[in-house]
Amino acid sequence: MEQLIIIGSGPAGHTAAIYAARANLKPLMFEGLLAGGVAAGGQLTTTTDVENYPGFEHIQGPELMERMRRQSVHCGTRIVTETVDKVDLSKQPYKVFAGGKEFQTKTLIIATGATAKRMNLPGEERLWQKGISACAVCDGALPFFRNKVLAVIGGGDSAAEESTFLTKFASKVVLLVRRGEMRASKVMQERVRHHPKIETQFYTVAIEVLGEDKVTGLKIQNTKTGAQSTLDIGGLFYAIGHVPNTEFLAGQVEVDTNGYIKTQPGTTKTSVPGVFAAGDVQDKVYRQAVTSAGTGCMAALDAERYLSEK
Ligand code: FAD
Numbered sequence: 531m532e533q534l535i536i537i538g539s540g541p542a543g544h545t546a547a548i549y550a551a552r553a554n555l556k557p558l559m560f561e562g563l564l565a566g567g568v569a570a571g572g573q574l575t576t577t578t579d580v581e582n583y584p585g586f587e588h589i590q591g592p593e594l595m596e597r598m599r600r601q602s603v604h605c606g607t608r609i610v611t612e613t614v615d616k617v618d619l620s621k622q623p624y625k626v627f628a629g630g631k632e633f634q635t636k637t638l639i640i641a642t643g644a645t646a647k648r649m650n651l652p653g654e655e656r657l658w659q660k661g662i663s664a665c666a667v668c669d670g671a672l673p674f675f676r677n678k679v680l681a682v683i684g685g686g687d688s689a690a691e692e693s694t695f696l697t698k699f700a701s702k703v704v705l706l707v708r709r710g711e712m713r714a715s716k717v718m719q720e721r722v723r724h725h726p727k728i729e730t731q732f733y734t735v736a737i738e739v740l741g742e743d744k745v746t747g748l749k750i751q752n753t754k755t756g757a758q759s760t761l762d763i764g765g766l767f768y769a770i771g772h773v774p775n776t777e778f779l780a781g782q783v784e785v786d787t788n789g790y791i792k793t794q795p796g797t798t799k800t801s802v803p804g805v806f807a808a809g810d811v812q813d814k815v816y817r818q819a820v821t822s823a824g825t826g827c828m829a830a831l832d833a834e835r836y837l838s839e840k
């Protein structure tokens with residue numbers, strides 16, 4: 531019987547593991563085997579430069595995650611390279627199923643992250659991370675987006691927030707909204723509307739990303755008139771939502787309308803006692819490596835407290 535099982539191996543999972551191992555909980559981590567299409571180590575393994583993780587002015591995403599993994603192991607975490615298929619949280623001890631085996635645990639930390647939705651446009655595969663990104667806060671400050679016209683696709687709070695953020699670097703931001711109105715909160719919409727550097731095009735969809743080794747343009751279509759045109763852009767940002775990796779929970783932990791695990795404010799406690807959630811799987815607002823690491827730390831401390839109270 532395990533004291534603590536951690537599912538997921540991004541910054542949240544590894545930070546939880548480091549804290550739990552140092553607290554002598556001997557955590558067992560399932561790091562995933564291309565779970566949700568992402569390598570063990572999580573979303574940062576899919577990027578290049580990370581310039582906003584404190585302590586590292588500049589580090590490659592995969593290297594940062596390799597360092598976190600090494601530190602987890604060094605502290606005493608046991609890592610299994612399997613994806614968790616299902617869990618049974620109906621009674622203690624909780625059961626975790628992976629690689630055809632059953633594992634039992636007193637506490638569980640879910641740190642399985644979320645996956646940004648992609649559009650699968652023609653040209654997207656070729657130009658992904660060569661001018662196309664799904665995270666403006668992460669990538670917007672990179673030199674090749676500076677003083678360029680940048681396009682953002684989406685109409686929610688993320689699209690509004692990311693468009694506003696990108697105005698710091700871009701010469702102009704063109705926000706493409708597929709309907710006649712935005713889904714974003716009124717206050718965010720107002721901010722976009724009054725910003726001198728943001729132009730919003732409603733009833734507009736993207737149909738092809740142009741460029742050979744970097745993004746140079748976007749073919750778009752007005753859905754009312756059917757008219758097609760080309761935008762000259764130096765970068766494209768998707769802000770069309772994320773899918774939290776919670777399918778394997780099969781509804782046993784309470785989630786919100788977007789599928790994110792609900793945690794009690796100020797803690798990582800879920801609707802199930804002894805089950806905690808950390809990182810992007812429970813955070814639809816901040817979605818950063820450092821905030822994931824922060825909640826990973828909280829989850830380990832919450833699990834430790836739960837075990838000692840028991
Ligand atoms: P994730 O990193 O998503 O990791 C979750 C892990 O759990 C994955 O490896 C997944 O395979 C695994 N998993 C999922 N389901 C299961 C399962 N059933 N069983 C076992 N394992 C499972 N943030 C920054 O702060 N700075 C940046 O510069 C930055 N750049 C980014 C660039 C890109 C391209 C992307 C996509 C994101 C970027 N981010 C950046 C955001 C950052 O990567 C995320 O906020 C952070 O990785 C979330 O950490 P996490 O631990 O919650 O989950």
Ligand code: NDP
Nearest residue numbers: 684685686687688689691708709713769770771772814815
């Ligand atoms: P949402 O699901 O709220 O919005 C996604 C947007 O993308 C919608 O406008 C949708 O259009 C559009 N969209 C989806 N698919 C496509 C497509 N294929 N082509 C073009 N457009 C598409 O996601 P968000 O990430 O914006 O927000 C998720 C949650 O996080 C929300 O609850 C939001 O309030 C919250 N959030 C809060 C923030 C804050 O408070 N600061 C910041 C960021 C997010 P349509 O409207 O037509 O469906």
